Amino acid sequence: APIDFCEWEHSSKKTSIYYENRLISPDYLYKLIIALRIKREADTKIKSILEIGAGAGTLARCMKQINPDAKYYIIDIPGTLYFSYIFLRANFKNSKFKIITSKSQFLENEDADFIFISAELYKHIPKWDIDLVINTHSLGEMSQPMVNSYMNLIQNNLNVSYLYSLNRLLQIPENVNDDID
8 A cells, every 4th residue: 555544643652553664543444444445345436425424534534545536525513524624634735625614605616625514504515426425423423313314415415326334323212211231
C-alpha cells in the first residue's frame, strides 16, 4: 500500500505503534478494513460517497485514500461536523472543501472534494446520484423516526448504487422494564 496509508501524524502515540515505518492505530486499521471491504464488494469505480454520521472523519479519510477522485459528502450534527472538517482539512491540504449552511447552496454547482452538510438540512438534499452511502454506528444512536427519515432519503430521494450500514441496536424501547437481566 502507499506510504500514506497510516495513521495521521497528530495521532496519539499512546494508542498507536510504528510498524514498518508507519504509524498504525486500532481505529485506523478498523476503518481501513471497512474501506477495503467496501472496495472489494463494489463492482464499479466509486465517484460519489455520502456518509451519514462521519464522526471524526477517519473512515472518510480511508475511503478518500482508496478513492481519491470521489466526491465525499458528510451529513452530521454541527459539533461533530466541525471535527471531521478540521481532521479532513488537515489530511487533504490540496482538496477543495464546501460547507452547506442553507438550502440554496444545494443548487450551487461547485467542484468540491468534500461537502459538509449539517444534519438539520438533510431533507433538502436534491435527487443526487450517489454511488455509495455509508453509515457506521450512528443509526443505532438515533430515534426510530430519525432512522426512518434517513432511510427514506436513501431509498426515495437519492439515486444510490450501494449502501454500507454497520449498526447495532442501542435503544431500549420505552415500555421495557429497566431491570434487564
